[in-house]
Amino acid sequence: MPHDHADPDNHLDPMEARVRALETILTRKGLVDPAAMDRIIEVYSEEVGPKNGAQVVARAWAEPEFAEWLARDATAAIGSMGFTGRQGEHMQAVFNTDQVHNLVVCTLCSCYPGAVLGLPPVWYKSPAYRSRAVMEPRAVLSEFGVTLSREKQVRVWDSTAELRYLVIPQRPAGSDGLSQAELAALVTRDSMIGAGLAQVPA
Incomplete structure (x- = not known):
């Protein structure tokens, strides 16, 4: 059945969407600290x-x-x-x-x-x-x-x-x-x- 609400991640390319999904799963399971993940991303993008x-x-x-x-x-x-x-x-x-x-x-x-x-x-x-x-x-x-x-x-x-x-x-x-x-x-x-x-x- 069609729906009229937009998927907030539908603008992502397939690889970025997979990474986002994996990050969400690992965070919810308590296997990844979001702050630590943000720091890793910051290091690779900025430093x-x-x-x-x-x-x-x-x-x-x-x-x-x-x-x-x-x-x-x-x-x-x-x-x-x-x-x-x-x-x-x-x-x-x-x-x-x-x-x-x-x-x-x-x-x-x-x-x-x-x-x-x-x-x-x-x-x-x-x-x-x-x-x-x-x-x-x-x-x-x-x-x-x-x-x-x-x-x-x-x-x-x-x-x-x-x-x-x-x-x-x-x-x-x-x-x-x-x-x-x-x-x-x-x-x-x-x-x-x-x-x-x-x-x-x-």
Whole structure:
């Protein structure tokens, strides 16, 4: 029988809805402390998440000396900003240019630089992405809405347990004069994987 009241969770994508349902069940059974859960979420969204990586990118855009350090020794440069820890011990920064677009994948598992990007998106761990990103990177990028000229080379980097990559996207046009905080707001998680581009200022 049809009903006219809206499901408050019907706007969630399937994965988020499942996570919400699991969290509710575990909380009701007393297996999870909601305050502890909130703190974990806060850590990954605010302290060990894409906002950290965005700060790294923004600083590289704004400070040429830092960009050079990042290219030379990403682990040390990122560590100097306090972003270290799990899966952030061995980092390499790869810079997008007018000639090259970089894309990161982990073909064997889902190695991912948690210290600067937080938790990996579901698609990053999927077998389809892990195989197709290597075999047909342009097609994968197109599905993410990134269309590149044929002249631009696509370079795919395969993360391992020993080395993880951070893509430094190209600084968007119209961002001159912005503060580092304003620049960081233009950096998306996908752009630091290479599956997206930095946002253009409004």
